[in-house]
Amino acid sequence: MGYLYTQIARFFETSMLSVGVHITTSIAGIFFFGFPVAFSFGAYALVILIKNGFTLWIAFIITILLSVLLGLIFSLLYRRLSNDGFAVFTFASVLAFDSLIKSWDSLTGGVLGISGISRPSFARTLVALVILQGILAICVFIFEYTLLQSPFGRALRAHNESKIFLDATGIPASGIGSFAITLAVVLSALAGILAIWRIQFLDPSFGGIAILLQILTIGILAMKPKVSGLILSVLCIVLLPEILRFFPFPSSIMGHLRILFYSVLLIVLVKQLSTRYTSKKRFI
């Protein structure tokens, strides 16, 4: 049963992480690749704060506030940089954050990481944690559904087509983009917190290119502004690689096979769906 609960938990964690990519990349057309940074940041911030004597709730609130700040920094750069420049910057931030974690031994435990992370008292067992994650994931899905039905949801879709046309209707395109990025960062940080409560061990491999590959694949699969499409995409991407377990591969290469699977799927999807992601050349 432990395996089943772990897969359900992975589904809920990935769902929360994917709502961010759905809002920014799939719907608003913002090439933001900083999700692994926010995912790791949330986990590290909470664990470090608790290790330094903060109570769980205080640490949780501070972590969310810090992730809002991180989101605002990304938003500021989004306003200042071109679309291509922003994409490159956010991709580079994943590598930079990884280096920072590895080199700041005294705070992050370096490459050895931080072990013995305990779960909160209200989610001490894996089952209780899965229930908590499920409740939060449902809340996040309802939130996204409401958001997509609201004027903000329509503005996000309009942002994908043309920032100029959006500005011309009196809606600030840069404000819409900034809000989407900040929201995505906070949701990713929350997903990181929930994931670390399951794994109970934190090291630099926690967030990275593998996570980015996975959620970008989900983002491309769920390109329509529908929550149901996102849920199906997450199910598909989280569970499909599990089929590999039924093949007689050595366990040492299973992790690599999963990354290979996501990479190949991402290439196929990008090739098939690239026209939807090519910027529309419209002039004023």
Added chain:
Amino acid sequence: MENKKTILAVEDLHVQIGQRMILHEISFSVTLGEIVGIIGPNGCGKTTLLNTLSGFLPVETGTISFNGEDIMHLEPYVRARLGVSRGFQHVGVFRDMTVEENLMIAIERAEKLPWWWKFSSTKREHVSRIIDAVLADVDLFSHKKSLAGILSGGQLRLLELTRLRLLKGNLLLIDEPTAGVSPILKNKLSDIIKKLVREHGHTAIIVEHDLKFLFDLADRIIVLVDGEKYMEGTPSEIRGDERLKKVYLGE
């Protein structure tokens, strides 16, 4: 003589893109309820002028005031909120959204609807009634649920004008409304623009290459040549001018 309020005043406008000065010493004003046409050869700066007025291009020197307020340094979305509405050469509708959703964006902003309006049946009915009425006016009712991207060039223009009407701006900046539009739709576009100005109290600046369309529609014409204001007058004055025939029509 009726003394009408000046809604837009442009003084000594210079616009530079890179090293090239695109507009030099442009000055003109537009009064409330007026339709001003802008014509000129390709590359003379007509669209640049509209982009500058709507805030998408920075001004080198000069002043732009709208309703007596200096709008020179305001962002495009702020100008739009103040009432400077913009129609684009390549039609500024969102093609991946439905016709209905394109209009909802305008209604939401113009009527300051709360974010939760879609969850209220009363507000949904109210918005639906507005959309049905305006779409019926332009014969697009049957396309209400269609993606805007499937509409023809003329229908897209009608949709854009309908959205401009719903945005309730005071000043409409419309760039080449008849581009790719059939003659019968041109008449309809002309009627809609006249209706917007005469009945709904808008003022319009229209950039256009179809002189017949513009001369029948506009109260005043400004001719731009090489980024400068070449001449200005009523359609009848401009139509009979020998200089225009030389620089624009090549006669």
